[in-house]
Amino acid sequence: MTHGPGSTRRRFLTDAAAVGTALAVADLGLLATITPAAATPEAMRTAIRNVVGEAPVQTGKVKLDLPPLVESGNVVSVTVSVDSPMTANDHVKAIHLFNEKNPLPNVIGVRLGPRAGRASLTTRIRLADSQTVIAIAELSDGSFWSDSVSVIVTLPACVETL
Amino acid sequence: MKRGAVIALLAIWSGGAATAAEIPLSERKSGYEFMGGEARAMQDDDTANPAMLWVLDGEALWSRKQGEAGKSCADCHADAQASMKGVTARYPAFDAARARPVDLEQRINICRTEQQKATPLPFESKELLALAAYIAMQSRGMPIEARDDEHLAPFLRAGADMFKLRQGQLNLSCAVCHDDNWGRKLAGAPIPQAHPTGYPLYRLEWQTLGSLQRRLRNCISGMRAETYAYGAPEYVELELYLMWRARGMKIETPAVRP
């Protein structure tokens, strides 16, 4: 889609909003639209590299719990748990969450330690579109492990337009 | 009118309608049953339900002295857990002075202006929602009352008419989706039966607590019909009908919905 001098894109967003298909999150009394997502799978890879450097990221040990079909992208419950004894010598140092289609690739970064007793985190995140979410755990031995889930994000049928 | 006559009249009237038929009591399901496990878990846990943030605010507001009269809700109503128990299960209620039903938010503002001599709280404001949530929660678990008040009959009828009225660019009525097609999918989302058992509630789409009127406005604009202003009597009449339609179901405030 070409971005002409303002008017074409604005009309596209207005038309899309009128049909109710745009991701319109209205503040009361105002019609708000979210600017098109700027993140790409490439941006996510860069964000991951900023965290892990050149170290390889293996799959395993991490379980990323997300509903495969989400009722509202605005609030998505997510649980990340890592198989680890959480001792002083062998524990999870950090858990990072990334996504590929929100405007930004980072979601949250959490620092843990052996005192946690159990490497498990539950939180609520926003997902702008159906996409892949990746959880990466950094262990005390410097290794990185990951899990990923593809999520379908739906919207309630009657999106609010006030 | 004799006792029971109002309910009988309405039952005959709605049973006579050609298409939309009222959902029988045994088949009534709360919106809770149409949503996924995560949203249900959020509602079930008071330590994780975002709506509880507003309830706690409401609890604080209950004891705060307001207005020129310098009175708090507590000064007249003492402990809300006792005095407000069962209130929302019988709202909207008939207000004799106004000769019409009022909903809970309007009732709160009537108290504010007449008793506390304070300015009314704006519709959908954080304070009004917090107070409404705190008060409504005192009826959690109680069944919505089946009321047989002859004063309410014309307003109940107006609400029932509006529920069945086709409106807007899509020529839909509430009944077409919520009486005739509940349980089916609309744009991938299940259509609930539209029982207001949990208001004010935390709607994930709003990312905040909101009132039934806000939800009705969503529906009406979603049907591509023109919405009324907040506080319009049409909403109170519709709410009156919806609560009658949901009679016997348990209050869930503060609920969570997608």
Place this chain on the structure above:
Amino acid sequence: MARAIVNVPPKAKHGDVFEIKALIQHEMETGFRVDNMGKVFPRDIITDFVCKYNGEEIFRAELFPAVAANPFFSFFTTATESGAVTFEWSGDNGFSATASRNIVVE
């Protein structure tokens, strides 16, 4: 101060692993929403959350706009000694909130 709901068991046995929950009221304005005149709603989010147990950090989170409004966390820690579990949130525009719960460890 913004309303917060935190949950720490009042009692635990030494060595037990217990769950902590923290929920705070905050809109988490992403900075990506635009009004109908094209003006951006500026970003206003909580950026950091720290939980300490008798002064020692046991959980730290760096939040981005993708964290949902009214941020919620549930995590675990080991019961070591009696004392205070404290919670601190900070963010854009000088946002700051704290909470604290006592725990008795036997």
